[in-house]
Amino acid sequence: MTDSSNASSSPQVERARGYSRERLVVITLLVLLTLLRSTAHVVFEGLNFDSDQALMGLMAKHLIEGRAFPVFTYMQPYMLGVESWMAVPFMLVGGVTVPMLKLPLVFVHLAVTVLLVRSLERWGGLRPALAAIPALFFVLAPPGTTGVLLEPSGGNVEPFLIVLLLWATRRRPLLFGALLAFGVLQREFAIYGLGALVLLRLMDGSVRRVQQWRPVALGVASFAAVWQLVYLAKQYSSIDGPGTWAGWALAGTGANVSALLRFVCIDLGMMASGVQAVLTSHFATIMGAEPRPLVDLGINSMLTQGGSWMWPVVGGSFVLMLGRLGWLMYRRAIRPWQPPLEFAAYLFLIGVQSLAVYALLRCGVISVGTMRYGLLGLFAGIGIVAAYLKLESVKVLRGAAVGVVLVWAISTATDHVRLAAEYTFNRPVYAHRLLADRLVKEGIRFAYGDFWDALSVVYLTNEQVIVASTSVVFLQEYQWLVDDHRDEAYWIKHEPCPGGMKVADAMYICPPTPPDNQSE
Secondary structure, three states, rough: OOOHHHHHHHHHHHHHHHHHHHHHHHHHHHHHHHHHHHHHHHOOOOOOOOHHHHHHHHHHHHHHHHOOOEEOOEEEEEEOOHHHHHHHHHHHOOOHHHHHHHHHHHHHHHHHHHHHHHHHOOOOOOOOHHHHHHHHHOOOOOOHHHHHHOOOOOOOOOOHHHHHHHHHHOOHHHHHHHHHHHHHHOHHHHHHHHHHHHHHHHOOOOHHOOOHHHHHHHHHHHHHHHHHHHHHHHOOOOOOOOOHHHHHOOOOOOHHHHHHHHOOOOOHHHHHHHHHHHHHHHHHHHOOOOOEEEHHHOOOOOOOOOOHHHHHHHHHHHHHHHHHHHHHHHHHOOOOOOOOOOOHHHHHHHHHHHHHHHHOOOOOOHHHHHHHHOOOOOOHHHHHHHHHHHHHHHHHHHHHHHHHHHHHHHHHHHHHHHHHHHHOOOOOOHHHHHHHHHHHHHOEEEEEEHHHHHHHHHHHOOOOOOOEOOOOOOEEEHHHHHHHHHOOOOEEOOOOOOOOOOEOOOOOOOOOOOOOHHHO
16 A cells, blocks of 8 residues: 555656646746736827727727617627727726726736646646747737737737637537637637637548537537527617617628628739748738837837847748657657647647638738738747647757747847837827817817727717718717717818818818818
């Protein structure tokens, strides 16, 4: 009979205790890093805020006031208004501000951080300290990528959480189906999680087993039930903002499909250039591994992220690791759809799908303005490094891989510190805040302006000033209100005008004009 005291001090138990302490330290450190790289984006309203984000904030305000019930985002019946609902309790406590709008997304980031490192440990077979290395690609995402991930503009970070939860619930079909339906309705990129799982099951041949089809049927039923429930709720949605008729929302599933098809462009002749642009410029940009002015990435800053040396080092390391992984799997007869590589392969396939769809369905037009379509490409790098750290037995080579990631992490962390310092000591002018404050000071209640000026001003003034859009319209109520006060409505323009007030560079408040002279 084994002595209980000896059993309690066995190597396995001691290792588990050590990993438990290590896990606590690692997760605490990664959570702190996630908070630190997010702080400037949340605290400083002028760092990265636009009318797309203001729309979500206004939806939350209308919810609080009982003026609207936005199941989907106003005028976007393919995207749930979840981020607005998330912001409600924060705004009730802290008011209608930019930080209160963005703060709930920080908690989503923290959830992704913790779930990612725990998944890499549990299913990737890595000890906590090693699991932290590939997770750094999300935890210390560069300022430009962090800015996009923290935008409350419809669901840039939520797919990261959904696909991780899909993996965790892959053997619970009812929960899996419900999560998938919710995730796809929130942001269609969540479907990549299903795609990765299907590819893995095709590779291991399990789809041919009859017993596998019962859970699939349950998952499909759960997916359909949640989807239908959401569309039933859509009947009561204020689809175009306060005052709009709920019947406008009854377009059904076709509205989602047709809306998404507007963003798809297929040109066989441009696919090669699209793939090249994604694998070089786009992937390097979301990794922060090439020089990019932050202003090009939607951040109000004079700084640049990344360095010209980084992409050759990081990208080259990915290629070398992939080659070495292929050799190691061949020598050891290990397949990527089998443990311990299955989870890393899942992440890699998600990233590849994200990059491939972005490359092939945009007619070769790859730009920072649409980089949100390929954000899950980060998982490709995470999957490569996770698999490599698991299989590589040569300490020098494994140490080199860790070193490359740490050098990258130090570089991106430095970019975050520089951005925070800029906003602490030499904050750039935020033209829309100056505009909003000036409109309130002058007692102006109604105005016309381009979409990118309109909703930002309305949110920053807490609807003290109502601005109707002269371009894209998302809230019909504002159009009605301003049109009813046309004679007293001012104009927000980007060039000088007779009798106008200059607010900032290329920002003017112009007086009301006769109907035949009213143009943007």
